[in-house]
Each structure stands twice: as structure tokens, then as C-alpha cells.
Amino acid sequence: MSVRKDIIRITIFPNKPFQKYTETILNQIETFERKNFPKNEAMAIKKEVSKRTNTLLVAYYEQDILKEQNTQKLKSTKIILVGYIIYSNISSTQMPVTRILKLCVHHSFRGIGLGEKLLRSVLERMDVPKRSNADLHVDVERTVAINLYKKVGFNIIKRIVDYYEVGRDAWLMEFIN
Ligand SMILES: CC(C)(COP(=O)(O)OP(=O)(O)OC[C@H]1O[C@@H](n2cnc3c(N)ncnc32)[C@H](O)[C@@H]1OP(=O)(O)O)[C@@H](O)C(=O)NCCC(=O)NCCS
Numbered sequence: 001m002s003v004r005k006d007i008i009r010i011t012i013f014p015n016k017p018f019q020k021y022t023e024t025i026l027n028q029i030e031t032f033e034r035k036n037f038p039k040n041e042a043m044a045i046k047k048e049v050s051k052r053t054n055t056l057l058v059a060y061y062e063q064d065i066l067k068e069q070n071t072q073k074l075k076s077t078k079i080i081l082v083g084y085i086i087y088s089n090i091s092s093t094q095m096p097v098t099r100i101l102k103l104c105v106h107h108s109f110r111g112i113g114l115g116e117k118l119l120r121s122v123l124e125r126m127d128v129p130k131r132s133n134a135d136l137h138v139d140v141e142r143t144v145a146i147n148l149y150k151k152v153g154f155n156i157i158k159r160i161v162d163y164y165e166v167g168r169d170a171w172l173m174e175f176i177n
Contacts, residue, residue, distance in 0.1 A: 003061055005112055008082060010121050013058045014049070021079045025058060028081040032104050040165060043102055048086060054101070057121055059083040059114050082109045085118040089126070098126040100136035103145070115148050123152070123175070134175035137163060149173050 014022045026046055033042040049056050063078045083105035090097040100122065105114045128134045138145050140159065154173040163170035 003080075003082075003109075007061045008059055008109075008114065009061065010057055010059050010118060013056050013084075018079065025060075025079060025081055029056075029058075029084055032081070032084070032106065033102075036104050038164070043086070045086075048101070051088075053090065054086060054088050055122075055125075056084060056086050057118055057125075059105070059109075059118055082106045083114050083118055085122055087122050087126070089132075096132045098122065098128055098132045098134040100134065115145075116152060119148065119152050128175055129177040136173050137170040138173060139164060140169045140171055146171065146173075153177070 011018075013025060018025070026049065029045045030042075033045060037043075045056075048054050059082045060079050061082065063080055065076050065078050067074045067076065083103075085103045086101045088099045088101055090099055100119070103115060103118060105118075122128075123134060126132045126134070134154070135157075136149065136154065137160065138149060140146075146156075150173075153175050155176045157172045157174050160170045160172055162168065
């Protein structure tokens, strides 16, 4: 990775300042989904983001591009996506539940704390565990993700057989204070 970690930012998306980049970023996420998840798990991201109960946070950096056009130098900015997290806010008569639907970091940017930062950002925003519980499902084979979830405070509650498809089980994990 040749990009400095300190230039990576996390923001809610879509948002006003990045409006013109909305399509590009959502397309980048779709590419991440295709590359990192089996077909039946790849999210229809535009549909998910449009749901009132869902929120997307993206980790990105800005790259200045210099183009030469008719001997004129033109500067523009490109937004490079390096990770994202999507969660749903499920209301309940008691405590609402923040359900982590998807977390992914670009393979070149893994192991530098971004996954953890994205996850902690959601817990902080939703004020877990004070004002919301949190849970998630994760493929029992995804050891790296399971380690991350445990590190941040999630515990395994139960195994759900054939959750993703026949022969692919999930752990249900809940945030425990
Ligand atoms: C899971 C994923 C999001 C982790 O992101 P990341 O930015 O690389 O993780 P971090 O650098 O924040 O690491 C946080 C913790 O995760 C665990 N972890 C990270 N990389 C690991 C590895 N290679 N082996 C074992 N545990 C690992 C560790 O507990 C680590 O804490 P530590 O650094 O104190 O040991 C990333 O690997 C990914 O996108 N994987 C593919 C998609 C996926 O599985 N998503 C989750 C299911 S939806």
C-alpha cells in the first residue's frame, strides 16, 4: 500500500459534498461486492442504500488528478474507496438493534485497522450499547472477520445452519458490553 493511512477518511454516504461522486462510489462498492462475496451474498447496493433504515459509511481518500487539455493543465479530484460498512437500524419496543449487514476493506488496505475503525464508527454513531443493541451474522469460515468482531466486543450466540446456502452456516453474534 503506497497511500498514507492518515489521509483515509470515514464518512456517511451518500452525502451533499460528494454528490457528484455518488454513482462512481456506488459502482466501486458493487465491484467490491462482486470480488469479495459469493454471488448470493453480493448486495444490490443501490437498493440497500435507498432503504430508510439502512446507513452506509465509506472509508476513502482523495486523489488529485492533473490532466493536460489543449496545453492547459486541469486539476480534478478522484475519490478512491478503500472500505465500507452498511448497517440497519431495527426498531423495537424495548431497545433498537443496530444490525451490521456488510463490512469490507480493499485487500491492499487490510491489516491496518480500517475494518475496526469502520465498525467502531457505527457503534459510536448508534451509541451501542447505551441506546442500541448490536448484532450481525457472519459465515463461520470467515475467521478474520470473526476475530475482528470479537475484538470489538461481539460474542457468538448461536450457529445458524444453512444460513447462506445449504452447507454454509453463520454465527449469530451480539455486542456484549
Ligand atoms: C474482515 C475485514 C473487514 C477486516 O478488515 P481489516 O481492516 O483488515 O481489519 P483490521 O486491520 O481493522 O483488524 C482488526 C482485527 O481483525 C483481526 N484480523 C485482521 N486481520 C487478520 C488476519 N489476517 N488474521 C487474523 N485476524 C485478523 C484481528 O483481531 C485484528 O486486530 P489486531 O490487529 O489487534 O490483531 C477484511 O478482512 C475484509 O474485508 N474481508 C473480506 C470481507 C469480509 O469477510 N467481511 C466480513 C463479513 S461481511
